[in-house]
Amino acid sequence: MDKKLFQQLGLLQKEFEKLYGKGKVFFAISPARINIIGEHIDYIEYFKTAVLPFASKEHYMLLAFRKRNDQKVRCASLSPGFSSAEFSLKDFKASHKHASWEDCLTLTTPCKPCWTNYIKASCFYLRFLFPKKNLKGMDLLVFSTIPIAGGASSSSALVVAIALALRGVNGLKIDNNEIAESSSKAEWFCGTRGGKMDHATMCFGLSNKVLLINFKPFGVKYVSMPNGYSWVTFYTTKADKGNELTCQYNERSAVSRIVIPTLLKKSGSLPKSIILGQFAKKFPNEYLELTKTYPVLIQTRSKNFIFPVKKYADHHLQEIARVNLATKLLQSGKAGDMAHLGKLLNQTHISLRDLYGVSTHDLEKVFKIANSVKGVLGARVMGGGFGGNLLVLVKAEQTEQLINKIKEKYYLPNKRKNWEKDIMVSTAGEGARLLPEKTDLKVKLISKVNDWKHLDEKEIFSLVKEIKTPQRKTKVIIVAAGKGTRAKKSGLLGPKVLAPLCGKPALIHVLEKFPCKKLNDRSIFYSEVVVVVSPQNQKEIKKALGKRNVKYVLQKKALGTGDAVFQAMKKVKNFEGDVVVIWGKQALVKKETIQKTILLHRALGAVMSFPTTNKKNPYAPLIRAKDGWVKDSRETNLEQSRKQKIGEDNVGFFVANAKELWVVLQKIRQEIFNPKIKVYQAPKGEFGFPNLITRKLASKGEPIFAFCMAQSFEAKGINEKKDLKIMEKYL
Template sequence: MTYSPQSKQQTWQTAPVLVQAQALLDTLGRVHAISRARSREPGRAAVDPCAWSCTHTLSAKYGEQHLEAQLERYSRTLASFADAYGPGPVLLVTAPARIELCGGHLDYIDYFQDKVLTFASREYDMLMVARPRADQTVRGISLQPGFAPFEFSIADFPGGRSCHGGSAELVRSEWLSYLDYAGTPEPDWSNYLKGSGFYLQHLYPERQIRGIDLVVNSTIPPSGGASSSSALVMCSGYAFRALNGLPADPEEMATSGAQAEWYVGTRGGMMDHATMAFGKPDHAVRITFQPFSVAAVPTPADGYEWVTFYSHPTGVTPEILAKDNEISAVSCSILPLLIERALSDSPDLETPWRAFLRGVEREDADGIADLVLHCQPLLDSLPETLSLQELAEIVPGLRERVRRLYPSLAQIRGAEWPMPIRSKARYHLGEVQRVIEESRTLEQSTSGSDEGEVTASISRLGRLLDETHEGLRDLYGVSTDEVENLVGCVRSHPAVLGARVMGFGLGGNVLALVKSAAVGSVIEKAQTEYYRPRGRDGVADLHILVHTPGAGLGPVDPFAGARSTLIGLANHWENWRVNEPDILSLASGMLGIDGLADYTPTRPIKPLVLCGGKSTRFGGDRPKVLAEILGKPALEWVLEVLRSLPNSLPPLLLTSNEKSTCEQIRQQLDGRFEVGYLVDNDLLGTGHAVWLARERLADFDGITLVTEGTQAVLQRDTVLKSLLIHEAVGCAVMTMPTTAKDRPYAYLRRDDQGFVCDSCETRLEGAPPIERGEDNVSVYFMEGRELLPALEAARQRALDRSTGAYRLGQLGFPNEIVKSLVAAGRLVLGLCLAEEWEAQSLKTPSDCATVAQWVAPRNTRTPGQRSDWTEGSEG
């Protein structure tokens, strides 16, 4: 698998799936019980679809051997979230530990095409549970000791000019200007969240980025070289985007995550963030920069293990920040300029340099060693060290640029500090050579049929790990005595093929490639010779970890299997009556309730009622919505149902301007219903009328209900069942109840798997009639945050570019919306749960008598039920 910007693959769904925290917590408890009873009651999980779904999801993600530990971890995190922030829907997202095989400190250089080789850890990750807020406050809790709760506001970001849609360089430059202005904050884990939230506000200054409440539970050792800090940035970056309805693709997340992390004072590259964004099970990822691309490289599946051994914390001290800034300044700003000057002064050095650049881009594994060797005269021409003062004498103006980009370097090191130059260049060239050779070695180790060839490849892989460590120690200066003691201890075991310090260095984790059969022996040796003499237990403290390549950043949906089952059952519209008990039971279980009688929508419902005007076919001088059914206007029958719905907001009536329609409706209702009014002066169809309400709906994040004021047969149970299933499915942008009938007027089309693929109308659109199918019943549910973008997309599809008018003379609802959503790959649910007579509308006066026979026995309220919105008029 290869990723490049020219062949983008959307890794994450656009609309996040939120789950009910308490429902998931209850289900995880049942999984615990099922797991303990499995030996006595085999097959018990099969009768609990939600429990089975959670078991399958977590086992597939972490491995069955880790299921019990992950059940406890997820349960603890959800319980902590509920205790701190209350019940309700939550988003779960994880980011893996980054295991660096080769390419450390290459991801931020830019004087040749840099490459790194890494993988995402399956076993160790950061779990974040998050929920959106109505304001810009961000509140966070960590379940790891030593990390205090925090609270801040994204509104604290001062903002600036809009960079969204601008060049990458503009975004970077403006962000660095802000960081220069803000200075380096005092160390605190909340800074990674601030960087993430502030950076997103920097990208979208025209929007008010909503805050989140969050709880973090990480198994990535902090300050261990496995990028726990980057995991925090990536988890929060995904959560901010998902819960603000903003797009997130892997490359953008990797780039944004790297720059957001600069907020804490570092100036690193995007290796960690790209690894997390593109991690793939059973594969390493070779990440190339300039231009950006990612290739999956298979890793040895049997016979060998990747084991990390933790030495001591690296931390984010002023000294570490200065070292980070020094490395970045030399690699990003100083070396490119010095090499350019050297080539200009000695043209004979340019030929081997250009050959090296081409070899790196071609990933010439056979010739790269010679190409690096031929560049040694160029490297020898570079100064051994340079101070900022000397730099100012060589290149006027560069010192000030370095001071602005790398503030800790000047503040802590001072102008006279000698910065190593030549050794860093030697390391860079040697390390990119190892990345190319190691990638091919990995491929050979998994594709070779001869056991001897495979063994030789694995041995070569171990030697390359050793060479990387020697380069980091001798040329980059990022090892310590304690790290060297640990590396020496681990390497001395005969089953260890190679070992190296990971991440930034100066502490953290040592990665070793170990023969599987001897893992226990290697661990015991490390315990005996390194950890116990220091009063530590490497196993109990989780300082010794075994890793396998796993998936990258993304949302976790423990109910994915149950959700898939629910959608599958709902898609079989012809079997609805048989399947309905199972559908409602499964949906209720996913929301943590016993059934429809216990259901209250978890989010507010905003009804939009299309009231139109006078109908030619219906006749008369009064709006059709005021046609009387059993002595009561049709609109009042509709409003009574809407008023009876729990968690329902006052409806907005969309009326026409003809013959004082709005005024007649006001007079008829006479303040007995709390409603709002919006007059449609354009009369360009029902979809256009809803679009006119965009300012009233701009900030609404609940569920929008659209219906017609003539739909007097609207049934409360139909509405509640539809809402229940819509919320349980969680990923449908639009849901509409339908009914099965002969020769339907406005019917749905489905694909061979039962998914809605079109909505047709026989009269307006001239769709061919069908003998039997699904007719909509003129009530539709849409995600509030999705309605306006979907309407705008539908408008653009329906407009004639040459005239600026709708091609059909109007914008229909729901047909144009359904077509637009389906074209974008979004989920539209059709639920064939309504009775046939619920499709009856008022087209002619004679229809009033037909409708009357269905509304006569209806009682829209259950005994003792109170209205959720008070009577009275908006005025």
């Protein structure tokens, strides 16, 4: 589960329901396209070409939508300055029964640039494909983290997202290749005559993979993304797709698609340039194709207009060679090869500037600044050019230094506001897709559990029931290795986890909450129970538990609850499921609370979850962000955190994804364990749980949930002798 994504989905769903009313909401996502190399060659057809892009995990277009019973499409955006609009699928009309898409565009191409044209593009193209089908419209709301007109293809991301949504509401088959092909053609509605690279990248993206996309014939292969490097884009100025800029782009497309192939085929050579009137006279049929495919361009260019030819072709051939070499360098991933890849980026930039003429003053300025930073391997203008983004390849450890340098030398001198939003650090992620049907239920559930002061258990478990989360294997870790310093001082003899409560050791009360037998299909059962013991108490605990089906892990030195869990996790680190952690002294945690927590944890797909209670003088007060997401917890004893009169406290029971927990435990141990003196560089030399875990996961943006549904007495554990009488009242 992606916490940032679900925060955005929560906002999107809330605003969608404000606009269009309560009801079922569906979602689509389409990523930004980051093209490593292979610029302005995806639309040429006179030579075999390939490109090396990837889909951004961190930056994407989100779409909330709902089917309508008519053919209306109502659209709105959360981005400021984008007005709402409404149109009908009936607005698109083919020129005649067997009209081509190009013929249709002469009748329906929009006059003024507008963001909703990209929505119309996808909708009208689907109507073109299915002229006899009674296609239904939809209500939709857009949210984007892709800079607009920045070269990361926010427009294509919108076209692809709409294509997915409209096929979804009409029950049409969704095929990656068909979506990519249709979306690339659909976008011609907006005036540009681009290729298929952006849409194919969005449709075929895979986590940690660069795409090697070939166009003749079309095919996608994957290359692993090397570790240790960052891909950072810096937005300069808007590449506004107004009429003139569209014509500038289409001029290069027209020369590449029609003029160069014609000259090669009929003349056998390429001149430096050709006058439009001469081309029309020599090649009337091909000129007719130009006027049909690029009507606005031909209308705005006089017969004396000179088309550059040779330098565009030189860029194509040089860029094709760079892509081939870059593929081999990426496959190697060695430091020297990545440095070579950086040089290729610089060469592409120079080619796009000198041969293709798509760079700008601002792009050149940022290019120069970036290449002056230590650790930067190369940079280039990304996308169509004429503004937009500069892509930089930098060693991961120098990423922050690079960002600071661009900020100081470019953004601040230009008085750029909110410059942080103009920077994208991207890793390779999944491609465009419809999110699971019950995503809106999960979004609602998150909203309900994060509203912890008004938690309605009946409402949240009704949502859990609707989500129908499948069973997951679960193992139990009972931590029973504490030193018990306070307990001994209070006169409690023996291990506190064996202190008698109603005639039975506390540890057995805890153990009985975790049945290892499956009672029915809906019951929660546990495949294994691990008890963490110390050298001092292991004999007594083993004797007390007798022949019970448990495994023991020895914590040789008392280095905190986090270390105890770490030792136990060594035994279950490859476990595909969830792991429950509970302190052996917490006999009052109710079985019902445990089961509810596990059900919620599964329904939410969380990394870690735990029940809490709102009580006086919390021992480890939980800290939440304004929107209710957990961001930290502090312990008043071990960490000497400031005490609170009232607050949210955990009850000593936690559930976590086993693999994710093992990863974060290892990371924290690597960071704070001193192997020479064998203690943690933390308060009292101990690794505390869950505080350090919560802090680390929250800082990484991982989803942690706390459910304020436990009763205050459940937080009571055995710390002193006097606690026994208090606890027996509740048992």
